[in-house]
Amino acid sequence: MNALEEKLNRFVKYRISEEDVRLLIDHLKQKAPVYAPHNSGEASFSYELVEKSTDVVLQYPRTMQPIKKFFLPPKEVLLNFNIKDNTYSKPEVPEETRIFFGIHSYEMASLKRLDYSFTQGHRESNYISRRKYAIFVGISYEPDESHFSKSVGIDVEETEGFDLFLLKNDTGYFLLEITETGKKLLDGYKENLVPDREELKLEPLRFKSKIKYHHNRLPSVFDHVYKSKVWEKYAEICVGCGTCNLLCSTCYCFDIRDEVELDAEHGSRTRYWDGCMLNTFAEVAGGENFRGSLARRTRHRLYRKFRYITAKSEMLHCVGCGRCSHYCPVGISMTDIVNDLIADHEEKQKREKI
Amino acid sequence: MENFALPTEDLYSPEIATITRVETLTESEKRFEIRMPGEKALNHKPGQFVEVSIFGFGEAPISICSSPTRGPLFELTVRATGRLTDKMHLLSEGSQIGIRGPFGNGFDPGAFKGKDILFVCGGIGLAPLKSLIDYTLDRREDFGRIIILYGTRNPSEILFPEEIKTWQSRKDVEFAITVDQASEEWQGNVGVITTLIPGLELDVKNTIVTVVGPPVMYKFVLMSLKGKRIPDENIYLSLERRMKCGVGKCGHCQINDTYVCQDGPVYHYPRVKQLEEAI
Numbered sequence: 053m054n055a056l057e058e059k060l061n062r063f064v065k066y067r068i069s070e071e072d073v074r075l076l077i078d079h080l081k082q083k084a085p086v087y088a089p090h091n092s093g094e095a096s097f098s099y100e101l102v103e104k105s106t107d108v109v110l111q112y113p114r115t116m117q118p119i120k121k122f123f124l125p126p127k128e129v130l131l132n133f134n135i136k137d138n139t140y141s142k143p144e145v146p147e148e149t150r151i152f153f154g155i156h157s158y159e160m161a162s163l164k165r166l167d168y169s170f171t172q173g174h175r176e177s178n179y180i181s182r183r184k185y186a187i188f189v190g191i192s193y194e195p196d197e198s199h200f201s202k203s204v205g206i207d208v209e210e211t212e213g214f215d216l217f218l219l220k221n222d223t224g225y226f227l228l229e230i231t232e233t234g235k236k237l238l239d240g241y242k243e244n245l246v247p248d249r250e251e252l253k254l255e256p257l258r259f260k261s262k263i264k265y266h267h268n269r270l271p272s273v274f275d276h277v278y279k280s281k282v283w284e285k286y287a288e289i290c291v292g293c294g295t296c297n298l299l300c301s302t303c304y305c306f307d308i309r310d311e312v313e314l315d316a317e318h319g320s321r322t323r324y325w326d327g328c329m330l331n332t333f334a335e336v337a338g339g340e341n342f343r344g345s346l347a348r349r350t351r352h353r354l355y356r357k358f359r360y361i362t363a364k365s366e367m368l369h370c371v372g373c374g375r376c377s378h379y380c381p382v383g384i385s386m387t388d389i390v391n392d393l394i395a396d397h398e399e400k401q402k403r404e405k406i
Numbered sequence: 407m408e409n410f411a412l413p414t415e416d417l418y419s420p421e422i423a424t425i426t427r428v429e430t431l432t433e434s435e436k437r438f439e440i441r442m443p444g445e446k447a448l449n450h451k452p453g454q455f456v457e458v459s460i461f462g463f464g465e466a467p468i469s470i471c472s473s474p475t476r477g478p479l480f481e482l483t484v485r486a487t488g489r490l491t492d493k494m495h496l497l498s499e500g501s502q503i504g505i506r507g508p509f510g511n512g513f514d515p516g517a518f519k520g521k522d523i524l525f526v527c528g529g530i531g532l533a534p535l536k537s538l539i540d541y542t543l544d545r546r547e548d549f550g551r552i553i554i555l556y557g558t559r560n561p562s563e564i565l566f567p568e569e570i571k572t573w574q575s576r577k578d579v580e581f582a583i584t585v586d587q588a589s590e591e592w593q594g595n596v597g598v599i600t601t602l603i604p605g606l607e608l609d610v611k612n613t614i615v616t617v618v619g620p621p622v623m624y625k626f627v628l629m630s631l632k633g634k635r636i637p638d639e640n641i642y643l644s645l646e647r648r649m650k651c652g653v654g655k656c657g658h659c660q661i662n663d664t665y666v667c668q669d670g671p672v673y674h675y676p677r678v679k680q681l682e683e684a685i
């Protein structure tokens with residue numbers, strides 16, 4: 053038994069059918085609003101409030117927008133103001149219990165990164181209010197050609213952060229009780245279920261996308277590739293659209309803008325997701341731009357994932373969800389960039405030895 | 407796991423302050439004196455900044471140009487360059503503006519006690535440094551020589567003429583000014599600010615240098631200081647970057663691994679020397 057199997061085998065678990073999973077959703081809906089993946093167009097998925105448990109998609113590769121949208125909304129009014137009287141009010145941020153159902157392990161890992169970003173230094177009330185009472189039900193998934201979370205140290209069956217976890221098996225799912233909160237949620241649901249005592253054995257999952265090095269070695273690779281020519285290689289094809297930032301599970305940079313209503317009296321100070329790949333991101337008065345080239349911006353994006361915050365938080369800030377690769381309009385893949393950097397680094401080391 | 411029960415901060419709500427005085431300094435720069443609600447002291451350090459806002463026109467980081475030694479009101483010098491700053495130039499005494507902060511680290515004047523201080527100020531960089539200059543003049547006995555070098559593009563852009571007159575007349579301040587382009591009446595130095603450095607006689611080991619100016623200035627000033635054999639450890643710079651939040655969240659001000667709004671804007675030179683994006 054490997055360490056992960058050992059950990060999973062310590063949890064109380066039940067064997068349930070897909071039908072039972074839908075009943076579980078109905079059960080949870082009576083406790084709090086439930087958000088789960090839904091179809092949103094062809095081969096596209098999105099987390100939405102569950103109306104009917106039969107609408108929920110249980111097996112899906114990834115949603116387009118990451119789960120951060122519930123804690124750091126794409127658009128968020130920070131203040132409503134009145135220009136004439138110079139007064140404002142801050143919209144109440146509800147601190148409600150919400151259940152997030154059918155969530156993948158890399159999404160949970162991304163929230164751990166965002167938790168870090170919004171609580172180190174200043175503890176931001178808006179984020180924390182939304183996050184505070186959130187409950188998570190995880191689910192295992194089949195990696196597609198863009199997922200590579202295993203390469204950044206996150207197993208498909210990683211249960212950290214979840215309250216309950218659904219592990220797919222050949223007849224349906226194992227339902228695992230991870231936390232006390234999770235256990236309590238099952239009150240009134242599991243009465244007819246008997247804990248399953250069978251020892252779990254995980255199928256070795258085959259990730260099609262991989263980073264060549266163990267994740268522990270990645271930050272040190274980034275100590276040597278700042279001047280690499282790899283940055284130029286990708287900058288040549290990148291169109292600077294910023295999709296890779298906006299859809300990234302762990303990117304949290306934002307813009308703040310004042311917007312005024314037609315009456316020219318009322319308005320709001322609103323924040324929007326922003327991205328360091330966009331060319332105005334670091335521009336200052338006088339037109340000076342400290343990361344004017346796409347090569348510099350690509351480098352900054354990757355250093356933010358693998359080096360800068362990692363040094364302080366001791367976590368890689370890429371969770372291998374593969375969104376940046378999957379949705380990049382010109383097909384730039386995160387694992388390709390990192391593997392090229394590794395190759396470049398190895399070559400340089402070889403040259404230095406000779 | 408993160409403890410969400412700990413106290414949290416409302417980071418984006420400004421306090422509504424009042425403009426108590428407006429002074430036109432140049433064609434594009436005005437100085438504003440500001441009173442916080444209840445005449446509360448800002449409790450800032452020289453070199454720190456505030457986020458100034460006008461509803462409907464956004465926010466901008468502006469350095470505090472007065473010294474905390476001068477009472478609860480504080481001053482900002484604002485160059486009109488865009489949405490917020492243009493609008494601010496239309497405000498008059500009694501107008502209200504939003505203030506968040508003070509933010510950033512600022513200088514630690516206590517660490518400069520007993521030292522000679524050389525101020526290298528380019529253009530509007532004199533504003534943040536004036537806070538520290540005033541501070542050192544108010545505690546004059548704590549410091550050695552005070553040398554102020556100030557460069558502007560032309561004589562019409564000279565800020566703080568009143569203060570400059572005082573500095574020029576004081577025996578315990580060494581002040582030199584230069585302009586890139588002279589006007590007809592101008593009788594002083596002509597040339598970029600680095601032309602003032604070689605002629606200085608400095609006790610290099612005991613001299614702290616603080617540098618603030620437009621981005622292009624730093625490289626050249628640092629080269630001249632190197633020429634004077636000023637050790638890197640004696641040099642402090644204040645860097646300007648795009649900012650939105652001022653509290654280390656929005657990412658706009660990041661230079662490599664450092665957030666200017668948190669770890670800066672004042673940097674000890676050895677900290678940023680190796681950072682490609684810094685200078």
Ligand SMILES: Cc1cc2nc3c(=O)[nH]c(=O)nc-3n(C[C@H](O)[C@H](O)[C@H](O)COP(=O)(O)OP(=O)(O)OC[C@H]3O[C@@H](n4cnc5c(N)ncnc54)[C@H](O)[C@@H]3O)c2cc1C
Binds near residue numbers: 339455489491
């Ligand atoms: C730490 C710090 C201290 C500063 N101190 C002063 C000061 O004492 N006096 C002063 O006049 N100015 C100061 N500035 C610059 C000032 O913040 C910008 O001029 C101001 O943000 C422009 O805002 P705006 O709404 O008027 O212009 P906008 O309409 O927003 O933009 C006009 C131009 O300014 C650029 N810009 C936008 N936001 C910023 C920003 N945050 N920083 C720099 N450029 C920006 C834009 O790219 C554009 O080129 C300081 C900046 C920083 C970071």
Ligand code: SF4
Binds near residue numbers: 297383384
């Ligand atoms: S999504 Fe692709 S093209 Fe767009 S900025 Fe990112 S890397 Fe460049």
Ligand code: SF4
Binds near residue numbers: 300369372373374
């Ligand atoms: S960098 Fe790409 S793969 Fe990594 S977390 Fe962000 S979107 Fe996902």
Ligand code: FES
Binds near residue numbers: 657666
């Ligand atoms: S200004 Fe937002 S992080 Fe520094």
